Amino acid sequence: MSELKVYNSLSRTKEVFTPITPGHVGLYVCGPTVSGESHLGHARPYITFDVINRYLAHLGYKVRYVRNITDAGHFEEEGRAAEDKISKKAILEKLEPMELVQKYTNLFHWAMQQFNTLPPSIEPTATGHIVEQIGMIETIIKAGYGYEVNGSVYFDVKKYAASHDYGKLSGRVIDDLLETTRDLEGQEEKRDRADFALWKNAAPEHIMRWQSPWGIGFPGWHIECSAMATKYLGSQFDIHGGGMDLLFPHHESEIAQSTICNHQAPVRYWIHNNMITINGRKMGKSYNNQIQLTEMFSGSHPILEKAYHPMVIRFFILQTHYRSTLDFSNEALQASEKGLKRLWEAYENLGKLRAISDELRAEAGDPELDARVSKLISEFDEFMNDDFSTARVLANMFELAPVINSMKDKIIPVTSLSKETFALLQKQFSVYIEDILGLKSISAEDNEKLQGIMQLLIDIRKEAKGKKDFVTSDKIRNQLAQLGITL
């Protein structure tokens, strides 16, 4: 089998993946900020890294997958005193901050379950790791790379850049940063405009606050991830993932902080997923174009023509390479919906063929077809090893679908394939579609409950048709059609 290659944002090339500790992988992914509901764009990284997590496990690695919950919020500097995003909204909604955080955390977990993502091994919260963050900041100050001003602590980027490559990940040039950082109030505290906050002094009205050596305040955004990643994965770990929009300044700053504290680059492979766009534009707060996940599932958004099943969204995301932008449209989602339905039916048909698989023999009845099928199957691994190319795996599955369906309809005999190829087809199709891609039937739950009733209706209709009683048969068909069930 070919080796796993991953695209490393650090080198901007595909590299062979070699874990630090043989047989184990440390994976950290920036989790959600639970100050609000997740939107469609948020689904992408969690589904992408779910597949990466699943595939690494499939390869036999023991993965420690850490995905944090950012519940302390980041400070906003809107020309006013710095405020914590979460506490700001909490006041408006007259809720206890942690109540708000819990509500959106629960909602996030629910959505992740709908998407059939596997839970991370550890899901640390930022608020639960204030001690570790303060510890790291103290180390940075001691090393001479952090300084305190009026109860806030900043990271000295210029000093760091003198001996380290600040901008290595993002391709940023330090001199440009000094020129272009936005002119904001509160900036005068910093020695340099490129510096970023490690700890922020909290104004009295700030609800989320903690005692620190520098007074009452709250942690900066970047230090959260550094502290939690170091605690659970060590000074250096294998993979750090997240959205491309976090590359700078978030990930660049994480590297700087961790490098000072732990004396080595924190991450071997940086993996970044691209954005979901809508009308060619990134989905996000600033454009006011986001569609919440709950709206996607229920169809309750003016842009949406209908509701989209979580599995359709998962499939839609997996049909594109994770490093390409993915443009949302109703047409594209509906194409995915039909595609997934077709693929899943082929998969179910494959299961049904088990009954007649006794007929199979060692030699293939149609060696040419047999060869084509085994090639398509063997490419599953090859494509996944090539930087997790789920889109190509799915394309191969679609090429196998007509073969499977034709065997099921007895247009071609099952014995066209050798016993070995058929077994491989069943096994690999199942492993990939369910275990690695994490797909499920769109209506699995309904099916279980309704299968019996459905079968009864189908039988009655068949009887009616047999008696040429088309009034009854059409009535059954049409009524079911109204419920969205096609016979």
Next chain:
RNA sequence: AGCCGUGUGGCCGAGAGGAUAGGUACAGGUCUGCAACACCUUUUACGUCGGUUCGAAUCCGACCGCGGCGUCCA
């Protein structure tokens, strides 16, 4: 301004110096009481202009368009 990235058929998207990607839609056919499903067949491609090459959608250059970062961001 800069730094990254990107431009593929009606739509979504793989791929990548010589091969039919794939999905979906449209059209025709087989099947069917009519449909649907399934299966078969099939049309519309690689932003523009140059260059390298026997050959470029794929490499190089210029230009144009779009996006991301730079500011909360997945």
